[in-house]
Amino acid sequence: MTNFSPESLKEKALWVRKETLNIHKIAPETRLASSLSDVEIFVALYYGGVLKFDAKNPRWEERDRFIISKGHGSISLYPILADLGFFDKSELEKVCHEGSFLGGIPDTTIPGYETINGALGHGLGVASGSAIALRNKNSDSTVFVLMGDGELYEGAVWEAVMFASEHKLENLVLIIDSNKIAMLDYCKNIIDLLPLEEKFRAFKWDVETIDGHDVSVVLESLKKLKEAKNSRPKVLIANTIKGKGVPQLENDALCHVKSLNEEEVIAAINQLQ
Amino acid sequence: MSDNKPKTMRDAFIETVYEKMKENDRIFFVTADLGAPALDKLKTDFKDRFINVGIAEQNLINVAVGLGLEGYIVYAYAIAPFITMRPFEQIRQSLSISSQIRPNNVNLIGIGAGLSYDVSGPTHHSLEDLSIMRLMPNFSVFSPSDWVLAKKFVDYSIKYKNPKYLRFDSKPLPTIYEGAEDLNIEKGFYEFLKGDNVCLVSTGYMTHRALNAAKELPGVGVIDVFLLKPANEQSLFEALKKYKYAITLEEGFINNGGLDGLVSKIILDNDADIKLKRMGVDDKYAFELGGRNYLHKLLNLDEEAIIKAVKGFNI
Numbered sequence: 001m002t003n004f005s006p007e008s009l010k011e012k013a014l015w016v017r018k019e020t021l022n023i024h025k026i027a028p029e030t031r032l033a034s035s036l037s038d039v040e041i042f043v044a045l046y047y048g049g050v051l052k053f054d055a056k057n058p059r060w061e062e063r064d065r066f067i068i069s070k071g072h073g074s075i076s077l078y079p080i081l082a083d084l085g086f087f088d089k090s091e092l093e094k095v096c097h098e099g100s101f102l103g104g105i106p107d108t109t110i111p112g113y114e115t116i117n118g119a120l121g122h123g124l125g126v127a128s129g130s131a132i133a134l135r136n137k138n139s140d141s142t143v144f145v146l147m148g149d150g151e152l153y154e155g156a157v158w159e160a161v162m163f164a165s166e167h168k169l170e171n172l173v174l175i176i177d178s179n180k181i182a183m184l185d186y187c188k189n190i191i192d193l194l195p196l197e198e199k200f201r202a203f204k205w206d207v208e209t210i211d212g213h214d215v216s217v218v219l220e221s222l223k224k225l226k227e228a229k230n231s232r233p234k235v236l237i238a239n240t241i242k243g244k245g246v247p248q249l250e251n252d253a254l255c256h257v258k259s260l261n262e263e264e265v266i267a268a269i270n271q272l273q
Numbered sequence: 274m275s276d277n278k279p280k281t282m283r284d285a286f287i288e289t290v291y292e293k294m295k296e297n298d299r300i301f302f303v304t305a306d307l308g309a310p311a312l313d314k315l316k317t318d319f320k321d322r323f324i325n326v327g328i329a330e331q332n333l334i335n336v337a338v339g340l341g342l343e344g345y346i347v348y349a350y351a352i353a354p355f356i357t358m359r360p361f362e363q364i365r366q367s368l369s370i371s372s373q374i375r376p377n378n379v380n381l382i383g384i385g386a387g388l389s390y391d392v393s394g395p396t397h398h399s400l401e402d403l404s405i406m407r408l409m410p411n412f413s414v415f416s417p418s419d420w421v422l423a424k425k426f427v428d429y430s431i432k433y434k435n436p437k438y439l440r441f442d443s444k445p446l447p448t449i450y451e452g453a454e455d456l457n458i459e460k461g462f463y464e465f466l467k468g469d470n471v472c473l474v475s476t477g478y479m480t481h482r483a484l485n486a487a488k489e490l491p492g493v494g495v496i497d498v499f500l501l502k503p504a505n506e507q508s509l510f511e512a513l514k515k516y517k518y519a520i521t522l523e524e525g526f527i528n529n530g531g532l533d534g535l536v537s538k539i540i541l542d543n544d545a546d547i548k549l550k551r552m553g554v555d556d557k558y559a560f561e562l563g564g565r566n567y568l569h570k571l572l573n574l575d576e577e578a579i580i581k582a583v584k585g586f587n588i
Binding site: 156 | 301321322324326327329331332335336337338339340341342344345360362363365366367370371374375
C-alpha cells in the first residue's frame with residue numbers, strides 16, 4: 001500500500017495520462033477515451049492508500065479485491081501496475097504486440113487483474129459473490145468494483161444491485177465512472193440514466209456523488225466508504241469526462257471509438273497539464 | 274442395501290452435498306429460486322452457505338463465480354435451459370474463459386434434462402444443453418441416468434476444480450446402477466450389456482429406454498455415457514470397436530455436437546468400420562402434450578422405435 005500527498009497524486013494522474021497516451025501510440029486498438037475518465041480513480045485507489053495489495057504477491061489473501069467491470073477502459077491501469085512492481089515496466093512498450101500479456105482488453109493473465117471483463121455488466125455480480133465469501137471467511141478485505149455508467153444498461157447489473165443490499169454487503173464499494181457517454185452517443189440520448197442517485201437509494205444503497213477528476217475528493221470519499229461498516233453496500237458516482245485531458249476527445253459523443261495517430265498523441269501529451 | 278425405489282437425481286445429490294457441507298465449510302449452495310425436498314434441510318442447517326438469488330440466473334452464475342474465485346466449492350442450481358442459456362455469456366466469460374487461468378470449481382446443476390419437464394412445453398425442454406455445454410472449453414459435462422450415479426458424482430465434483438455442468442432429470446427414476454461395483458466415474462461410461470453386432474450408446478433417461486429395448490433384442494450391447502466431457506475417447510473406442518453397428522440415443526438435438534457428435538468423432542478419428550444411426554430430436558421443438566411417453570412415441574424415441582432401428586440394420 002502506498003500513501004502519497006494530494007499534490008503528488010495530481011502529478012501521478014498527469015503521468016498516468018501521458019503513459020496511457022504512450023501506450024495508445026503503440027496500440028491504437030486500445031480504448032483511449034474510456035481509459036482517461038477513470039485515471040484519478042485508479043490513482044486514488046493505488047497511490048492514496050485505499051487498496052490493500054502486494055505487488056509481488058497479487059493473490060495475497062488479505063488484499064482488497066478490485067474488479068474492473070469496464071475492462072476495456074482500464075488501459076490507464078497498466079502504467080500504475082508496472083510502476084508499483086506488479087510486472088516489469090518494459091511490458092508497457094509492447095502492449096498488444098507479440099509476446100505481450102497486456103492486451104486491448106485486460107485479462108487475468110495480467111498480474112493484478114482479478115477477472116476478465118471484455119463483456120460488460122458482469123463485475124458487480126461477481127464482486128457480490130466475492131463479498132459474501134470474504135464475509136464467510138471473517139476477512140476484513142473490501143471488494144471494490146469499477147463500472148462505466150454505460151454498463152448500467154445491462155440487466156444483470158440490477159440483479160446484483162438488488163442482491164447486494166439484500167445481503168447487506170457492507171464490504172462492497174461500487175465506483176461508477178460516470179463519463180456520460182456510451183459507444184455511440186451520450187447516455188441521455190440513448191436512455192437517460194438519471195436520476196442515478198435515487199435509483200441506488202431506492203435499492204437501499206449508500207450513495208455519494210463527487211467530481212471524479214478531483215483526486216483529493218476521490219481519495220477522501222473512497223476511504224470514507226471503505227471504512228463505513230453500516231450493513232449497506234456503497235456506490236460512489238464519480239462525475240467524469242470521457243477522454244479527459246485530450247481536447248479532441250472531450251465532449252465528443254463518438255470519442256469511445258476514436259483513435260489518435262502518432263502525431264496527435266504527441267500533441268496531446270505536450271498539451272497535458 | 275438395496276433401494277430400488279425411484280428417486281430424483283437432485284435429492285440424492287443434494288443429500289450427499291449436505292453431508293459434505295457438514296465436514297467441509299468451504300462449500301456453498303446457490304439457487305435461482307428452484308427447490309427440492311432435500312434442499313429444505315440444507316437451507317435450514319447451513320443458513321450462511323445457502324443463498325437464493327431469486328429468479329436471476331445471470332446473477333446466479335456471477336455470485337457463484339465470485340464465491341468460487343475465493344476458493345469455495347459452489348453448486349449453482351436452476352432449471353436446465355435457464356441455467357445454461359439465460360446466462361450463457363456469464364458462463365462463457367467468467368467460467369469457461371476465466372477458469373483457463375484461474376481455476377474455479379463452480380458446478381452448474383440443471384434440472385429438467387431433455388424432455389423431463391414434458392408437459393411444460395418447449396421453453397422447459399432442455400434439448401440444446403448437451404451440445405452447447407460440450408462446446409465450452411474447460412467445462413466438464415455430466416449426464417447421469419439415475420440417482421445412484423448422480424450421488425457418486427459429488428466426490429468427483431469436489432475433486433476436480435474446474436467448472437462443470439450437471440444435467441439432471443426432473444423426474445424420480447428407478448436406479449440402474451444399484452450393485453454396479455465396477456462403476457468408474459472417471460472412465461465416463463458404463464457397459465451394461467456386452468453385445469455382438471449392435472451397440473446402443475445412450476445417455477440420461479434414454480439409457481432406461483435402451484435397457485428396456487435390449488430385453489427384446491438378444492445380442493445387443495448397451496453403453497451408458499455419462500461423462501460427455503472430458504470423454505475418455507480411447508476407452509470408449511475400445512468398448513465400441515467390436516460392433517458393426519451403433520445407435521446413439523439422447524433426449525436432445527442430434528447432428529449438433531451432443532452424444533452423437535462425440536460418438537461419430539470417435540468413429541471417424543479411429544477410421545472404424547461402424548455404421549452409426551443417431552436417435553434424438555431432429556431440429557424441431559415439441560409442442561405436443563400428453564407426457565414423456567407420448568412425446569417419445571411421436572419423436573421415435575420409444576422402445577418400439579429403437580427395436581425397429583436395430584432391425585433396420587438387416588444383420
